[in-house]
Amino acid sequence: MRGTGREKYVGPLLPARPVASTFADMFSIPALNPALAPAIQHKIDHKTKPLGALGQLEGLARQICLIQQTLTPTLHQPHLLVFAADHGIAREGVSKYPPEVTYQMVLNFVQNGAAINVFCRQHGITLKILDAGVAGSFADYPTVIDQKIAPGTRSFLHEPAMTAQECTRALEAGAAVVREVAATGCNVLGCGEMGIGNTSAATLLMHRFTGLPLAECLGRGTGLDDAQLRHKAAVLAAAAETHAHLTEPLDILAACGGFELVQMAGAMLQAAALGMVVLVDGFIATAALLAAARLHPEVLAYCVFCHQSDEAGHARLLAHLGAWPLLQLGLRLGEGTGCALAYPLLLAAVGFLTEMASFESAGVSQAVTPPAV
Template identity: 75%
Template structure:
């Protein structure tokens, strides 16, 4: 397995950061979750004057063998077609990244088809899709390790350009099935708690998906090591996302976590290296069944709840302005002392 050195956040500056936040011209806690966010970013960056530089979103794309079982409403070729849409600038993530001034990189982690005529695609193809995990592991452990290393390498390369905030998106028909089983195994929740409609399955299609995934879970029930579970159910885009998350945390970046699929990747990442969790900003709560339970498992408070269920990293781009606001108020908002404003003399209420 690739070697990662992810440091738990040094808490020495925590009190000074909180003192600076509390000294701004506002009642203590009045900016709510923005204060928590400002504190987290400052602690990740180990500074009282945080900065956000060259924000990026990485979109990893790959195909899934389990798609052959009819667990998605869309045919497998949509993965390839959507990558072309990303390249032409026509997807939602393109629109939102342009709006926020975020760089977007598209990664072929294992799409069925060639992009040799499209040099903008980052070629990290492990294979043309995974195997069908109803019958065998989606990938070998060696392929899983290769995908982890590829994702980590890319994150380190992006960090080397000066980027210090990185969002994660994905595209892959049937990847909600992969994420459902990863959630089931890494949280211990019953499969029924993890199962959702994905791209919009009706009741009959959802029942079929449940039957397939129940059988697949039983097929690989004996696997217990996190790397083996990830290899059994993960897609190449999910595993490369895991590697990128670990690589980014190792470099001290702020990680923007999108919806159901990205959070499933983070569950795997935390199973491998728990300290990665401290670097994560959870951008939104997805409409996809199970995501709220994932967030609860990770003790995560999402920034937005817009009933999104698109993926692509769209939640990262939509939440990014809140990071900008959090950093800006910490750096630019006057303190009571600098503004000559009297502070409240009332003691703060004591909570049990």
């Protein structure tokens, strides 16, 4: 008989590895070479359309070409990784749902019952579920990839959410799974998450890394009412004060993050290092990227921002990063759903660039510049 999975986790945690001598040793992300940009723009501008008529798709096509350093980009074996973990801060009453929902939702993913399962099936995206630090065992569910650092973080209201070594191991774990995915031929990767309490972690990371007032980063998460939101604000203000002395990005990430956020950050950094197109989901995924970018700013050039979440702080976070999201649908689900919904737009961008006729090939006259008066 299968247990509930909520028993105290006694299985092997992700083994400790030597900590990199410096974090820079873990990733090498090249800046995008702009030499091809004029040729890319010429190809875009000479398609059978008015200049700029495909709007944001043109910028998306240009970015994919620069990432892949080619005039004929392709997208292969798209993958979406959903990282799940529990948060000690959830015990402070910052979420509308109890912590056990994290475990229950992972089972829903395994049973193909979640929105992300539906959207990945619709668009031919390979979905992988990863236990980054859930307070329960998935030994009976072999499709869940075990990357558990610990069965949940500590409450960052009182102490760092994780140790420095746990943070580094989580970054390495996120990177390792991307290397495995890349070996299948994947060159476009999205990350999603599940973790009750993780909007609180994302809010605190946004506050610390952007310098914006906490009130401008705060949102209702899973649907808090006004009284619950005031309580969440008070808890996070106290937590911010607890860790106000920290200045180094890795220290802030360890103190205020979650195992799924840190593994997402490592996955994004590794994907960029391998020259992949990185799909960025909503508020929590963007907060993970923000942390990654504080460690390696070059990662941002590889990122496609899939949507603007309905979570209050996301629009400000996107503005801080200078990001232009593809979709604005009022989503606030997480799971990587925005990545899956936006992926067809990447296919469209690549498709028009590689398949649409040029003025020359179609024998269509181009626009004429009026004579000077």
